[in-house]
Amino acid sequence: MPEPPGPLATFSPRNHPCILIGIGAGMIPEPLPSWLQDIVARVSAVSVRVTEESQTEPYLFGAQPANHVLINEYEPGQGIMPHEDGPLYHPIIATVSLGGHTVLRFSPKTQHPRPATEAGADDDGAPPDPVDPLCPAQTPFEPFGLLLEPNSLVLVHGLLYQHLHCIEELTTDTLDASIINASQLQQPFVPGEQRVRETRVSLTIRRVPKVAKLNINRLLGKQR
Numbered sequence: 001m002p003e004p005p006g007p008l009a010t011f012s013p014r015n016h017p018c019i020l021i022g023i024g025a026g027m028i029p030e031p032l033p034s035w036l037q038d039i040v041a042r043v044s045a046v047s048v049r050v051t052e053e054s055q056t057e058p059y060l061f062g063a064q065p066a067n068h069v070l071i072n073e074y075e076p077g078q079g080i081m082p083h084e085d086g087p088l089y090h091p092i093i094a095t096v097s098l099g100g101h102t103v104l105r106f107s108p109k110t111q112h113p114r115p116a117t118e119a120g121a122d123d124d125g126a127p128p129d130p131v132d133p134l135c136p137a138q139t140p141f142e143p144f145g146l147l148l149e150p151n152s153l154v155l156v157h158g159l160l161y162q163h164l165h166c167i168e169e170l171t172t173d174t175l176d177a178s179i180i181n182a183s184q185l186q187q188p189f190v191p192g193e194q195r196v197r198e199t200r201v202s203l204t205i206r207r208v209p210k211v212a213k214l215n216i217n218r219l220l221g222k223q224r
């Protein structure tokens, strides 16, 4: 692995120290380490067309380069629990996979808004759950997986952003019909194939819109 990244890159999960520089909804700016700059610039310049009907956007994050990279290292058998990435990074996240492959699994976030009583609260006194207009309960889908190959880029955008993703804690992935990007792979699989995991490093590259006007080194009393 290269040198640990500067503070705007955050190191995770579990067995790594986590440098998380954030205050409230903002982040304290710090230049990206040089070894990341080229990757971030190339990913930021990816042009995308989200649907057949939509126009091709010349840049991934709307002409602004990405400014945040989360680095995760996974040994075989490690994964990440089902979660959403939250509003801070909306509407698009881009993940580069290095080293080994993995399977990123998506499942619907079922929403069951609790019925309100006449007083506007339910039995336990809490207000009813708000319904997320981007994720109505009527949009369930069959859970599916994406095989993320080494040196690949995956983009999560739109409705999918509002649902759950995870990586199962496996040492070997069974590649079957639940994997929906089978036709787009460098290394295709035969259904039922077992692919053994190796150490994988993921770079999750995002544009954080709200960056604090603070300098971490000045804050820590260091000159730079």
Ligand SMILES: O=C(O)CCC(=O)C(=O)O
Binding pocket: 070, 072, 080, 085, 095, 104, 165, 202, 204
């Ligand atoms: O490592 C990955 O590909 C996914 C990581 C992830 O979902 C996250 O850090 O929020």
Ligand SMILES: [Fe+2]
Binding pocket: 083, 084, 085, 165
């Ligand atoms: Fe995530």
